[in-house]
Amino acid sequence: MQNESTETVRGTDLRLDLLSCDQVYRAERAFRNLMMHEQTEICLVVSGVGVCCVLNQEFPCKAGDIFIIPANTPHRFFLAEKDGTLAVRRLRFRIGDWFEGEIARPESPRYCYGVFNDNAIFACAPLNVRMREKANALFDDIETERTEKREEWTETVRCDLAQLLINVARYLNCSIKNGSSVSPAESQIVLAALRAVKERYGDADLTLASLAELFSVSASHISKLFKSVTGRFFSDYLRSVRLDEACRLLKDSTLTVEEIVPLCGLRDVPSFYKNFNRYLNTTPAEYRQTVRRSATEAEHAKKQTEEKRMSILNEISENLQKGKAKLVKELVQQAIDEGLNPSEILDQGLLAGMNVIGEKFKNNEVFVPEVLVAARAMNMGAQILKPLLAEAGAQASGKVCIGTVQGDLHDIGKNLVKMMMEGKGLEVVDLGTDVSPEAFVQTAIEQDCRIICCSALLTTTMGVMAKVVEEAEKAGIRDKVKIMIGGAPVTEDFCREIGADAYTPDAASAAEKALAFCKEA
């Protein structure tokens, strides 16, 4: 992570770049001060064209637009233009509990939800290309930070974000309460005050007066600045941070009130009780009891949900092994209705059951008939999942042919690959099982397929895949058609050895690779 000096430089950079934005406008119902809101969200449109919908208003947006939205808007989302895609990255800030970040999935095909929490768009501005790159890099930093350190934001990132917020707010011409704007030097003072509260809330000597002394300005000046930028009085803010910490300790530790008070920079036990009661409307003991009770209840509910989830997945797996196709179908539907993720139903329910059958088959504990009925149950369950595994809004993006190679009758894996590919919007010509190399190549030529996909489950039939490659070369289509292979005994080394273009271990990665090949074309 960056050190202190990088942080300052980056902050300045952002400020300068913001000053060179091409164009700026404000939404009609813009609020006066970005920092006045408890929760704020910054959304950067990374690519695409669409609209930002907040309540009943729609604001056109395109790559590079930055939206700043205050808290508590119930109905809010970004929507791509028809048939298009829109990627939006968003960050959520809570002034009291700095920068709780969230990144919307940039790969979302149609829209990204935002948690906008008030009743109007605060402001938006199109950024110039340089600033857009900067903002994007900043989001990257935050994302790395979030992934690697989870919720523990480093000071550098906090500073960058605060700088971004303050400068965007200033650039958007958000007048502050007294009508004057805050200079960069003044915003640094506010920043430092915010940091001091975050770092030194436990120090009872931290007061407005001590900060004023530190910056060689009057206490009333800092107080005015702080209120202008954050919308809160410094003393209120400091108290709320201290009380928050006290609440955290009451909840997460066994410390007594007498031990907690000095840790939170609070003056004495009686005034702590008084403030606690005044601002939280309860006593510390009651608070501790209530949060612990709700934590236990939440834990219990979570455990129950997990048990329920596992129980239905186990039921799917067990009934699949027994070949109860109708029941498996019903259970899969029930799992979907209960909100389980389709991929976990596939992996931990259907495929888990199929793996058990495979092991038993190998050990001669079950025989062909049992395996066949299990396979039927697997196929019926997978059919229910098919529309859910398909990506919403996927466009027709290429044609492929698929089959299980000559001599091989296993088709469950091949069918799954086909299903996933269709879900990605690919057109799939299914040649079935026992497909000869000539049939693969002939179909690719006649139907103008971009990819030939071969599946093999027997070590004895893997060799047919090499013949498919040879046949494609012989027919002169090798430079136009990609050959993808897969199936339990197939490996990456084998793929290289026979000169095929790609090996993928499972249906999902096969579909992704195929889509990538089609996009290359």
Ligand code: B1M
């Ligand atoms: Co057979 N069978 N089987 N079988 N069968 C296996 C494969 C076996 C490993 C069982 C064992 O002994 N443990 C073994 C092969 C041993 C070997 O060669 N290494 C075997 C055998 C020996 C046989 C017979 C020879 C048995 C006999 O008759 N004595 C015989 C052969 C028939 C023939 O094909 N000519 C035979 C018959 C059968 C059934 C007909 C009973 C039935 C097939 C029913 C059907 O498919 N409609 C069957 C089954 C079901 C199995 C097992 C139990 C399950 C296979 C399966 O569907 N798995 C299997 C044991 C096992 O694998 N544990 C076994 C679930 C499926 C989703 O996984 O197909 O691997 P899979 O697909 C995966 C990935 O591999 C990948 O994606 C899928 C999921 O993400 N993938 C690709 C697949 N294709 C891909 C293509 C790609 C990319 C990824 O790009 C193009």
